[in-house]
Amino acid sequence: MIDYLKGHIVHYETEYVVIDVQNIGYRVFCPNPYAFAKSEEVVTAYIHHHVREDAILLFGFPTREEQKLFRKLIEVSGIGPRVALGILAGGTPDSVVAAIYQENITFLTKLPGIGKKTAQRIILDLKDKLDGIANTPLFVQVDSEQHDLFNPVSTGWHEAKEGLKALGYTDAELDKVWQNLKDGIVPDEPVDSVMKKALRMLYAG
Template sequence: MIDFLRGRVVHVEPEYVVLDVRDVGYRVFTPNPYALSRTEETIQLYIHHHVREDAIQLFGFTTREEQSMFRKLLDVSGIGPRVALGVLSAGRPEALASAIQQENLSFLTKLPGIGKKTAQRMILDLKDKLGAVQEGLPFAAAAGAPAAGPAAGAESDSAWAIAREALAGLGYRDAELDRAWHALKDKVKGDETPEGLMKQALQQLFQG
């Protein structure tokens, strides 16, 4: 089984990147592909090697924590690889762990592909398996309470707040996120998921 791959991103699609590893191109599905296109340097992705009867797929993550959380999510009935990937595109592992441990259905049901019943199964199946919440943002911030600022009130308790937190976890600065939101907010219809807004914002950030 492949544990990690180290190479250069040579192609980006909305759901995956192509990683050039010694002249072999690996298609790797990852939570936020456009974030990986920001650099031409060699990167390392931690891999979950998923084997089915009809396909062999690679899912890649920038940290061991994401890789571990992805595998834990797959243990939950009703969550497959694509849903687990969507969940991680909208929330960092420590935010997810905290929400599960605190039984925060409001946060969990805002994640892409997660309804109330699935959120309840996540809590039931994972609450006692996640250990201590990893060091990182306080839960209030991780769960989507944005920092104070002109746009904070409008973003509070919204899909954009979750998407913004996830983007901040990728290293984007507040000023960059404010510009991306300014460019997108007039196009938002109100029914977008955090994953959808995140993809739109990443495209905007990638374009500069």
């Protein structure tokens, strides 16, 4: 089984990256493809090697914590790899683990693809199995501005912002762009579309 890949990012899509490892391109599905900086630098993706009857898939993460949490999530009945990716796209390992420990169903149901019954199942199955995966904060504040990322409009921006930061833009530059950009973003707009709009504003100064 593949545990990690180390190589150069040669291609991006909204759901995956292609990593060149010694002239072999591996398609790796990940929560936020833009978390891997597209540069000349070698990147490391921690891999979950998923084998089905009809496919062999690679899911990749920039940290061990995300890799471990992903593996725990797909052990829960009813949660497949795609739903687990959505959870990790919508919340950090720290915030997801904290919500599970605190039985915070409100937080969990804000994550993509998670209803009340699934949230309850996650808590029941994983509450005692997440030691060492994340630094758990004392509480998760669902209604604060930091969780505006669960809004379907700002979810795309949250992912796009990480990709733009990887390209060298600062939080101050990106927050300024967002104020001018947010009214022109539609719910569930693809991340690459949001990035293109933001880049046009950044280039225009």
